Amino acid sequence: MALSTVLETPGAGFNFENATRNAALEALFEGGQTPKPLKTGTTIAGVVFKDGVVLGADTRATSSEVVADKMCEKIHFISPNMYCCGAGTAADTEKTTELLSSNLSIFSLNSGRNPRVVMAVNILQDMLYRYHGQIGANLLLGGVDCTGNHLYTVGPYGDVDKVPYLAMGSGDLAALGILEDGFKHNLELEEAKELVRSSIHAGIMSDLGSGNNIDVCVITKQGVDYIRPYQESEYKDDRKMNYKYRPGTTKVLTEKVVPLKLEVVQETVQKMETA
Amino acid sequence: MLSAQGFGGPGKMKEYHYAGAVENRFSPYAFNGGTVLAVAGEDFAIVASDTRLSEGYSIHSRDSPKCYKLTDTTVIGCSGFHGDCLTLTKIIDARLKMYKHSNNKTMTSGAIAAMLSTILYSRRFFPYYVYNIIGGLDEEGKGAVYSFDPVGSYQRDTYKAGGSASAMLQPLLDNQIGFKNMEGVQHLPLTQEKAVQLVKDVFISAAERDVYTGDALRVCVITKDGINEQTIPLRKD
Numbered sequence A: 001m002a003l004s005t006v007l008e009t010p011g012a013g014f015n016f017e018n019a020t021r022n023a024a025l026e027a028l029f030e031g032g033q034t035p036k037p038l039k040t041g042t043t044i045a046g047v048v049f050k051d052g053v054v055l056g057a058d059t060r061a062t063s064s065e066v067v068a069d070k071m072c073e074k075i076h077f078i079s080p081n082m083y084c085c086g087a088g089t090a091a092d093t094e095k096t097t098e099l100l101s102s103n104l105s106i107f108s109l110n111s112g113r114n115p116r117v118v119m120a121v122n123i124l125q126d127m128l129y130r131y132h133g134q135i136g137a138n139l140l141l142g143g144v145d146c147t148g149n150h151l152y153t154v155g156p157y158g159d160v161d162k163v164p165y166l167a168m169g170s171g172d173l174a175a176l177g178i179l180e181d182g183f184k185h186n187l188e189l190e191e192a193k194e195l196v197r198s199s200i201h202a203g204i205m206s207d208l209g210s211g212n213n214i215d216v217c218v219i220t221k222q223g224v225d226y227i228r229p230y231q232e233s234e235y236k237d238d239r240k241m242n243y244k245y246r247p248g249t250t251k252v253l254t255e256k257v258v259p260l261k262l263e264v265v266q267e268t269v270q271k272m273e274t275a
Numbered sequence B: 001m002l003s004a005q006g007f008g009g010p011g012k013m014k015e016y017h018y019a020g021a022v023e024n025r026f027s028p029y030a031f032n033g034g035t036v037l038a039v040a041g042e043d044f045a046i047v048a049s050d051t052r053l054s055e056g057y058s059i060h061s062r063d064s065p066k067c068y069k070l071t072d073t074t075v076i077g078c079s080g081f082h083g084d085c086l087t088l089t090k091i092i093d094a095r096l097k098m099y100k101h102s103n104n105k106t107m108t109s110g111a112i113a114a115m116l117s118t119i120l121y122s123r124r125f126f127p128y129y130v131y132n133i134i135g136g137l138d139e140e141g142k143g144a145v146y147s148f149d150p151v152g153s154y155q156r157d158t159y160k161a162g163g164s165a166s167a168m169l170q171p172l173l174d175n176q177i178g179f180k181n182m183e184g185v186q187h188l189p190l191t192q193e194k195a196v197q198l199v200k201d202v203f204i205s206a207a208e209r210d211v212y213t214g215d216a217l218r219v220c221v222i223t224k225d226g227i228n229e230q231t232i233p234l235r236k237d
Helices: A002-007 A017-028 A090-111 A117-130 A172-182 A189-206 B082-103 B109-121 B166-176 B192-209
Strands: A044-049 A052-058 A061-063 A066-069 A075-079 A082-088 A137-145 A148-154 A160-162 A165-168 A214-220 A224-231 B035-040 B045-050 B053-055 B058-061 B067-071 B074-080 B130-137 B143-148 B154-157 B159-163 B216-223 B226-233
Touching: A044 A082, A044 A137, A044 A148, A044 A172, A044 A189, A052 A075, A052 A082, A052 A137, A052 A148, A052 A189, A066 B192, A075 A090, A075 A137, A082 A090, A082 A117, A082 A214, A090 A117, A090 A137, A117 A137, A117 A148, A117 A160, A137 A165, A137 A214, A148 A165, A165 A172, A172 A189, A189 A214, A189 A224, B035 B074, B035 B130, B035 B143, B035 B166, B035 B192, B045 B067, B045 B074, B045 B130, B045 B143, B045 B192, B067 B082, B067 B130, B067 B216, B074 B082, B074 B109, B074 B159, B074 B216, B082 B109, B082 B130, B109 B130, B109 B143, B109 B154, B130 B159, B130 B216, B143 B159, B159 B166, B166 B192, B192 B216
Parallel strands: none
Antiparallel strands: A044 A052, A044 A165, A052 A214, A061 A066, A075 A082, A082 A137, A137 A148, A148 A160, A214 A224, B035 B045, B035 B159, B045 B216, B053 B058, B067 B074, B074 B130, B130 B143, B143 B154, B216 B226
8 A cells, every 4th residue: 555655664775784783892891981962052942822833943053162053954854744853963863854755745745645753753753663772863843733732752762742842952941941830721822932032042042062053944834934044143244354355466387278079969949039 | 962871870870890900090181271372572472362361161250361461571482281380480489589589580481481491391291281472572672472381492583373273373483574485575674564464454354263262362562661551352153
């Protein structure tokens, strides 16, 4: 049946050669500190409100202490009614959500239905549990379907929680403080957006791994409003001096010119509509 | 979400069973971040540092400058482990007083640099985890910069960056002050205004890409008229 093509376990997937090595390494650490799963800097948050779900994220991607990307996208598209925030290893969150999105669009086309949030969560949980934490993805999945507005969190080992609000990433404690203080059931849209914005802002200011702009994604029955950036960073780099180089500043050591011999074989002219 | 492997039952930590001796290492050092920069001009010197004190992914303080005034003509910038920075500056202050009382004169920048080298080397086998840069005026009134490593190796420079964003700033200074890798550019001598503006601009760049640098910038300009301090804001995120 159509569903079985979506839900069957893929065959040759990841290479597990290192799993036995990792187990042996873990034995060496026995009784002491095992290496903790790497939480790369991020603050993501989600809130369920009266008409849907609001997701928020910062836009800084770090590679240990250096900012690798000042405008990275942490809220990933899953389906027209579902978006997923990802914290943890950037490659893992990207690929896991892309895989989920592809599988769900195949399902939609086969069954003619909009995927439900529980289905996405089950697929994610199944996949992450199968890899036993090797995939470092902390995901916050929010969406609206025929059964209502839902927000789920899935951890790298496959644990799932259905929550009315949550924050994840290295800035989660700062963001959660704001959420715990301001959350009420059945918030209005503007209140929910403001709550998510201020919780991400708290994460950005208190956590060194989070920063730059704030993205917000509002999912309702009517549709999705992906506001990127919702709030731009107030810190504009205003360097006073000019650091442009004239052509010829870099020393030319050798020069070799190879002319390409081209023949005109065919010429076609197509008028453009410029009206 | 917390990993399941550390938890035995609801609210209980798992009992670890192990065979043999377990050594729980205590590290005497911590890395508190921060970047320091010093530039020497014809008749001035600039020592600048950011004011963020951090540990791990958290911020301890947004207002903890790393420049310390030693004499009327010398400022030292220290970054690395804040505990060692504080102790080292206390020791230098005490030694400056002792010198003043025995020799009836203030230590010159060169003398302070030589003394700091011996202080740092005396702790060769349990070093002060501090990256020092001294900026000041020498006996002739010209700008001088001395840069150190944690165990006391030092040299006199025209400009030097130290601390967490040093790898980002040093190449920029090599290009803008040292005119390296540039052809056909006029080698104009560095004026005080241009140097101060350059220092502010490079710190804005460092704060963009280094998470440990930010909050505010403290610039100390040393001239024969004294030490002038300015504070300008940087990114806080």
